[in-house]
Amino acid sequence: GVRELVTEVVVLGAGPGGYTAAFRAADLGKKVVLIERYDTLGGVCLNVGCIPSKALLHTAAILEEVKTLGSMGVTFEPPRIDLDQMRAGKERVVAKLTGGLAAMAKQRQVEVIQGTGRFESPNRLLVEGRRGQVRVLFDQCVIACGSAPMKIPGFPHDDPRVMDSTDALALQEIPQRFLIVGGGIIGLEMASVYSALGAAVDVVEMKDQLMPGADLDLVRALEKVIKKRYREIRLGTKVAQMKATAQGIAVVFEGRAPGEAVYDQVLVAIGRRPNGKLINAEAAGVRVDEHGFIPVDAHMRTNVPNIFAIGDVVGGPMLAHKATHEAKVAAEVIAGLPALFDPLTIPSVAYTDPEVAWMGLTETEAKAQGIAYEKGVFPWAASGRALGIHRDEGLTKLLFDPETKRILGAGIVGPNAGELIGEAVLALEMGADMEDIGLTVHPHPTLNETIGLAAEMAHGSITDLL
């Protein structure tokens, strides 16, 4: 038979959006049920996204960094890599976090139901799990069903040598010849990992630049480093054909860098599509667009008043920090609090080596939209700290409003750019101007000092570099 469960709030999907909404709603006194088809909480981010990728990227960055110590008179033997132990190490990090979430759910008396949920009406979901069926009757619902890797029709995705990001993170083997289709953040992060572990990496990107969305001057600094490490980077080129053969995955390229090549493994990282079409939303009357996104207002409410949606499935940047902030808004609105999702910016970070981070207005956007700006750029070649860590490829760039002198945007490339961009995000949210940033005493010698110096460059209070 079907078990029936009555609750005030149900959350569909336990990724960073879902668990945050569930916990916040519970903290605000609601009775909450959280539905998740997988065995662990945490969604893509904790299980097969942000967290495992960063654990591997840290190892990769160290492997690359030790090579730079030659100039300081220190050399190492080539590293011995035990993939099983590396995988286990990564899995320990993930298990610690997902286990922590399970404990937090319990503590808040959030009832977790394992299974796949589908709407039956605007107040009913049916969950099919290993322990049978559960019908959840709810007053309010938060849809947080996330997204999945996009596939290319006609490509041999069923062949184990053709991987998505989840497969690549599973780290089964290090291929000799490795192709990454898609030069976006996820593709280039995995390129960093596999290259550091010894694979000969090729990257193919349809657009004319790597990491579309980031300014070209930032991307160039990254490119300068990775061009030396990777075998080939084909820009403005698409994969016209991909065939599984006994010798490997045979690929035909078309565009600016045409050609053919055979690979031991291929990672397809061309983007992610939302899971909105997989939850029978029509039974609840929830509008889902043709791509599978669920439109919401600033309160995270769908077209159905008691149903909210958050995270990757509502569109906008598919990022964990966007999902968690939207989650809090949805939970607070449900609890009757006045809340609104209206950030000035959602920062983007590629945890490549070097890292690339940007927030607010980009220079590319400013030019395309005819927005006037003043710019301060501080090249890390003039930073004592950057030289001391053998990383002079970096760049810190700030954009300001020419009238008010307030910060409009920032871009940073270099090690730790992802950590450094936080200051610029706060500056934007606080409406800081050139002088606020330039007159702030940054510690010396730090990479973070380059933000103050970039503001001074824009202000004209320093003109020549050391």
Ligand code: FAD
């Ligand atoms: P998800 O995390 O996708 O969670 C949705 C959950 O819902 C899943 O657990 C799914 O199983 C469950 N679900 C779906 N449908 C149903 C159903 N019908 N019934 C029951 N359960 C269901 N973002 C960052 O901010 N920083 C990063 O460094 C970063 N790195 C990434 C690296 C990789 C390799 C990938 C793939 C992504 C990365 N992301 C990163 C993106 C980030 O993972 C997502 O933006 C984030 O997980 C979205 O959260 P979410 O809650 O919307 O959905």
